[in-house]
Amino acid sequence: MSHRTHCVHRGGHGDLPELTAAGVTVRLGDRTVLDSVDLRAAGGRVTGLLGPNGSGKTTLLHVLAGLRRPDAGEVQVGGADLRSLPDRRRARTLALVEQHAATTVDLTVREVVTLGRLPHRGRLGGAARDTRGAEVVEDVLAMVGLAPLAERPWGTLSGGERQRAHLGRTLAQEPEVLLLDEPTNHLDLGQQLRFLSLVRELGLTAVAALHDLELAAAYCDDVVVLDAGRVRGAGPVDAALTARLLAEVYGVEASLAPHPRLARPHLVWDGPRGEGTA
Amino acid sequence: MSPWGARGRTGRGLLALGALAVLLGSCAVALGVGSVDVPVARVLAVVARRAGAGDLDVTLLEDQLVWQLRLPRVLGAVAVGAVLAACGAVLQSLTRNDLADPFLLGVSSGAGVGAVSVIVLGVGVGGLAAGAVLPAAAFAGALAALAAVLLVASAGGGALRPHRTVLAGVAVAHLCGAYTSVVVIMHGQGDAARRVLAWTLGSLAGLRWGSALVLLAAAVVALVWFLAYAERLDAFAFGETSARSLGVPVTATRWVLMVGTALVTATTVAYAGAIGFVGLVVPHLVRPLVGSRHRVLLPASAVAGAVLLVWADTAARSLVEGQEVPIGALTALIGVPVLVWLMARRVAA
Numbered sequence: 001m002s003h004r005t006h007c008v009h010r011g012g013h014g015d016l017p018e019l020t021a022a023g024v025t026v027r028l029g030d031r032t033v034l035d036s037v038d039l040r041a042a043g044g045r046v047t048g049l050l051g052p053n054g055s056g057k058t059t060l061l062h063v064l065a066g067l068r069r070p071d072a073g074e075v076q077v078g079g080a081d082l083r084s085l086p087d088r089r090r091a092r093t094l095a096l097v098e099q100h101a102a103t104t105v106d107l108t109v110r111e112v113v114t115l116g117r118l119p120h121r122g123r124l125g126g127a128a129r130d131t132r133g134a135e136v137v138e139d140v141l142a143m144v145g146l147a148p149l150a151e152r153p154w155g156t157l158s159g160g161e162r163q164r165a166h167l168g169r170t171l172a173q174e175p176e177v178l179l180l181d182e183p184t185n186h187l188d189l190g191q192q193l194r195f196l197s198l199v200r201e202l203g204l205t206a207v208a209a210l211h212d213l214e215l216a217a218a219y220c221d222d223v224v225v226l227d228a229g230r231v232r233g234a235g236p237v238d239a240a241l242t243a244r245l246l247a248e249v250y251g252v253e254a255s256l257a258p259h260p261r262l263a264r265p266h267l268v269w270d271g272p273r274g275e276g277t278a
Numbered sequence: 279m280s281p282w283g284a285r286g287r288t289g290r291g292l293l294a295l296g297a298l299a300v301l302l303g304s305c306a307v308a309l310g311v312g313s314v315d316v317p318v319a320r321v322l323a324v325v326a327r328r329a330g331a332g333d334l335d336v337t338l339l340e341d342q343l344v345w346q347l348r349l350p351r352v353l354g355a356v357a358v359g360a361v362l363a364a365c366g367a368v369l370q371s372l373t374r375n376d377l378a379d380p381f382l383l384g385v386s387s388g389a390g391v392g393a394v395s396v397i398v399l400g401v402g403v404g405g406l407a408a409g410a411v412l413p414a415a416a417f418a419g420a421l422a423a424l425a426a427v428l429l430v431a432s433a434g435g436g437a438l439r440p441h442r443t444v445l446a447g448v449a450v451a452h453l454c455g456a457y458t459s460v461v462v463i464m465h466g467q468g469d470a471a472r473r474v475l476a477w478t479l480g481s482l483a484g485l486r487w488g489s490a491l492v493l494l495a496a497a498v499v500a501l502v503w504f505l506a507y508a509e510r511l512d513a514f515a516f517g518e519t520s521a522r523s524l525g526v527p528v529t530a531t532r533w534v535l536m537v538g539t540a541l542v543t544a545t546t547v548a549y550a551g552a553i554g555f556v557g558l559v560v561p562h563l564v565r566p567l568v569g570s571r572h573r574v575l576l577p578a579s580a581v582a583g584a585v586l587l588v589w590a591d592t593a594a595r596s597l598v599e600g601q602e603v604p605i606g607a608l609t610a611l612i613g614v615p616v617l618v619w620l621m622a623r624r625v626a627a
Contacts, residue, residue, distance in 0.1 A: 067522050091525030098519055104376070105515040105570045118513055119525040166516075173524070 016043035016205045017078025019064060019094075019177050024073035026059055026229075033059045035229045036073065041177075041207045041222070046200055048220030048237070049209040052250060055226040057209040058099065061179050064207060065096040077177060091119035095170035097163075099181040099209075103154060110150040112165045113137050116172025136172055144168040144198065160191035167198070180208040184215060214267045217241065217256060225249055238265045247273050290574060293567070297581045304585050305356065308592040309348045313599070316340055325349075350490035354482050355591040356584040357493035358546045359556055361500055363583025364576050365539040366557030367564075368504050371511045371572065372535055373440035376620075379558040380543040383536060384447045386552030387454035388423020389416035389544060393477050393551075394458045398470045412477075413489070413548040419454075420544035424537070426450045438532045479606030480551030482591045489549045500542040501580055507535060508572035515570070553606050555613025556583050562620050586612070 019041040026034040034056045041047040049057050062068040064075055066082045075082040077093055085093065095116070107115075117133045141147040144164040149157070157165065163183060170178060180199065184192040192212075196219040199206055210216045216223055216237065223240050225233040227249045233240045243255035254269035309325075310316040316324075320336070324344040327334040365380035373382070381387070392415035395401040401415065430446035432438055462471050485493075504511075510531050513521040522528050546553075560583045561575065568578045586609070594605040 062519070065523055067519060087522075087527055088525040091523060094523075096519070096523040098516070098523075101516040101520050103515045103517075104374075105371070106565070107512075107515055107570050111512075111569070111571060112515075115513055115515070115524060118509055121509065170523075 016203075017093075017176050018043045019075070019077050019205055019207065021060070021064060021075045022073055024060065024063055024070045024075065026056075026063065026068070027071050033229050034063070034070070037226070037229070037231055039064075039207075039224050039231070039234070041205055043205050044203055045221040046206045046208060046219060048216040048223040049207055049226065050213065050216055050223050051226035051232075054228075056229040057226055058181055060226065061096065061181050061207065061209055065094055065179050066090045067096070088119040091173055091175075093175060094177040094179060095173040095175035097166050097170050097178070097180040097183050099183075099185060101166055106153045106155055108151050108153055109146050109157070109161075109165050109168075110137065110141065112154065113140055113146075113168040113172050116140075116169040119173055136174065140168045140171045143171065159186045160188070160195070163187060163191075163195060164198075167195070171202070176205060178202065178204045178206040180206065182209050182211055185211065213241070213246070213250075213254070217265050217267050241265075241267075290568070293578075297578065297585075301356070301581055301585050301588075304588045305352050308352045308355075308588050309344050311592050311596050312343065312348060313596075314339070314343060316344055320344075346487075350487045351482050351485045351591065351595075352588055354485035354490040354493050354550065355587040357490070357497040358482070358550050358553065359560075359583035359585070359587030360497045360580035361493075361542050361546050361583075362553065362557040363560035363564075363579040363586075364501060364504055365543050366559075366583075367561035367572070367575055367579040368507075368511065368535055368539050369557075370561055371514050372532060373444065374514065374517065375440060375444065376562070377558065378444070379554075380539060381451075381552060381554075381557070382444060382447050383540045384423035384427045384450040384454065385420040385540050385544045386547055387451040387458070388426075389420040389547040389552065390458050390474075390478060391423070391454045392416040392419025394461050394474055395419070397473050397477065398461050398465050398467075416551075417544055417548035420540075420547055423450050423454055424540045424544065426453075428537070437529050438536060440532075443536065476602075476604060477551050479604035480553035481594070481602060481605055482550050482587075483595070483602050485549060493546060493549060496542045496545045497580070500538070501576065503538055504535070504576055505573065507531065508576060511535075511572040512570075551606065553587070553609055555606075555609045555617075556586060559613045559616045559620075560586060563616060 021037055021039040024034055024037040025032065037056075037060060039060070049060065051057055059068065063070050066075070066085065069083070077085075082090065114133070114137050117130055117137065120130045120133065122129045138147070141150050144167050146161065146164055146168060149161060154162070154165075167183070178199070183199075184195055187195060192215060196215060199208065200219055208220070210220070220237055222235060223233070223237050224231060225240065225245060232249050233242070233245045238256055241256050246252055246254045251273045252269055253271055253273055254267055256265040257268045259266045306318050306321055309321045310318050320340055321344050323334045324336050324340050327336050328345050362380050366378070369378040369380065369382050370376060393412060396412050396415045427443070427446045427450045428438075430449065431443040458474070462474050466474070510521070510526045513524045513526045518528050561579045564575060564578045564582050568574045587605075590605050590608040590612070593608055594603045597603050
């Protein structure tokens with residue numbers, strides 16, 4: 001992928017920073033949304049952030065992105081405390097693909113992707129300092145497959161195209177760490193698979209909150225499973241997603257089995273957990 | 279894609295030239311129109327002579343009409359229109375609310391409190407030069423209302439969230455409106471109610487060179503200031519989280535731009551009253567032509583707002599002989615149909 005060529009100055013694949021959270025706690029009034037969460041997203045690997053609705057995935061992603069200050073605990077990227085990074089530097093290091101980022105502003109695809117150059121520009125917004133900007137935007141448009149749609153206004157795009165435009169905007173930031181909040185929601189199966197394949201090919205350090213366990217089994221190297229704000233399991237996909245964990249966290253009878261044709265696990269489920277099997 | 283194809287570099291350049299030509303042409307025509315019509319050629323001669331182009335043959339009446347009376351008013355219209363439209367564009371993006379206008383933070387109703395205190399109660403009229411009292415009181419009232427809105431909106435956090443800020447603005451506006459009504463109804467004598475209403479609808483009739491230059495300076499400062507924030511405003515398109523993830527200091531940007539727009543708007547209100555609809559409607563008219571990137575949208579809105587107000591003011595002082603039609607009524611006459619069209623389009627989309 002040509003994106004890697006932009007990252008050459010940061011060194012090769014192995015030099016991508018790891019992202020770690022230690023003891024992250026977030027309270028909203030009386031409610032503890034995240035309770036002393038530890039997470040380690042290894043450099044250049046895709047880490048799936050799993051858990052039922054309301055388990056704290058989005059909040060954790062916002063903490064990891066430096067958009068929300070935890071009540072306790074800290075986040076480090078490449079060994080540096082996230083809080084010590086100035087805003088623009090942080091935006092050149094980590095990028096977030098939000099869930100449902102909608103707009104009524106009729107920007108074109110190219111304009112949306114160009115937003116990602118903001119942290120590379122001068123403080124007063126001058127384009128002069130961002131000499132590679134136009135080139136990066138073109139490369140990113142090609143990479144996410146939107147070059148032919150570059151001049152299309154936002155309002156005319158399909159859900160899959162919008163999601164790829166969002167990914168393009170974050171890639172234009174040239175981040176080392178990519179955070180994705182349920183990026184495949186509202187996409188059809190083909191779009192889901194193509195989107196996550198693209199994320200994998202980028203080879204960045206990635207943390208993706210995912211709803212779908214099968215997609216997690218297929219596209220993530222590691223997973224962290226949250227339930228009610230606590231980490232219930234973490235590690236490589238096949239080791240972490242045990243039948244017992246799935247039963248406890250999701251209330252389902254399910255387990256990972258070897259894929260019949262591919263060298264990866266896939267999810268086999270029997271159904272919701274029976275009343276008496278707890 | 280803009281149907282006008284104005285997004286390319288050349289297209290934008292042509293559009294900019296065309297817009298400036300329309301603005302200058304509108305000003306030249308406006309300077310000639312009035313109680314006594316002056317042909318455009320004579321208008322240009324007056325301006326050229328004053329600009330030092332030589333001893334051109336110009337009558338004293340022409341010089342008096344064009345240079346002393348009409349030019350300050352036309353320049354004031356340019357400045358006020360530019361400020362209101364640019365502020366509207368900034369605030370609509372900042373709050374992600376299509377209905378945001380420059381009076382969002384209560385400055386017009388606050389200025390109304392100051393104006394009514396002078397017009398009806400005669401506060402301060404004995405002291406300063408009479409002409410300076412009304413603008414000063416209106417400006418002070420606007421600042422007080424702004425302070426109240428900011429205080430309410432930022433209580434418990436200071437993030438100045440748009441939803442909260444809009445509500446605080448509405449609340450303070452109603453409080454100011456209550457004061458204004460009570461004062462007019464209980465203490466208004468003679469034509470006080472009519473004068474308050476006239477002030478509320480706005481007028482550029484009182485503008486002389488001094489006030490016009492203040493307004494022009496405010497317009498230039500505002501535009502340069504807002505343009506420095508153009509790209510950060512672009513980043514608000516997908517909301518606060520997205521702006522912050524792009525490295526934009528959201529809270530600081532909101533404070534600077536909300537207070538900044540309120541201050542320049544208060545300056546226009548002090549001299550010209552609360553002229554409605556320009557700030558609300560012009561950005562919506564301009565976006566389909568030039569797109570939504572603020573580096574283009576802000577100057578384009580400013581020029582369009584200036585043109586609109588120059589024509590509205592020309593109509594205001596020449597439609598009915600010997601009487602001023604309230605300029606706020608004229609901008610509303612143009613603004614309401616546009617707003618209706620806009621809503622219909624939004625529903626259809």
